[in-house]
Amino acid sequence: MADVTFTWLGHGSYRFDSAEGKRIYVDPWFDNPKCPESEKQPERCDVLAITHGHGDHIGSAQAVSGLSPTVIGIIELATWLEGQGASDTIGMNKGGTVEAGGVKFTMTQAVHSGGLAQPGSDPLYLGEPAGFVVEFENGLKVYCAGDTDVFSDMQLIGRLHSPDVAVLPIGDHYTMGPRGAAVALELLGAGRCIPVHWGTFPLLHGTPDQLREFAGDVEVIATEPGATITL
16 A cells, blocks of 8 residues: 655645545645645545635635535535535534545544634634544544644543644644644654644744754654655
8 A cells, every 4th residue: 555645735735645546635725825836726636624714724625626525624614615516525523533535534623713704794604623633544644733722632632543643833823833833742642743834924933943942852844835745
């Protein structure tokens, strides 16, 4: 069986290619200033997983939904995306596990907000923010935190799921920064970390080097947008 690969698309957007060749997008926003031009027109998508309803995480969801993937999100968000044209949605909630394309997705807690801002009107409620533990066909488990601060129940995610890799936001301001991410890694017990949600704008000033200062023996895998790495 082949390895799982990860491609960062800038900001909080990325994709996996699974051990059996399934392409999985997480929180696509191709208009972010770090997204390479070569990644802005996706060719295929088998599964689309969305952590919460902020515009910088669902900005390209409709475009990717046009490729007819299975769309996974918290129930309110999945229902809204169905109304926006997604043809195959799985609405779920925290603690639940679903399978799509031979890959398992368990929804976890996240400490953030989740409404879609609408100029001139109240924000659209799209459910609470969440994360996912993704278990691939070869047994690899990746914790996709979404946007979050560190929270003590991350130790339960570690106890229940033992993720091999954690994809964590480190930019600060809207999420935890490097020091918080280091504590998250300690709670999770993950030996490898891919930092995301940093460097997009000056406000997101946390860096992988700062994370390394706090994270001890954890392997911090910093990648450039558009680069593909093997997990």
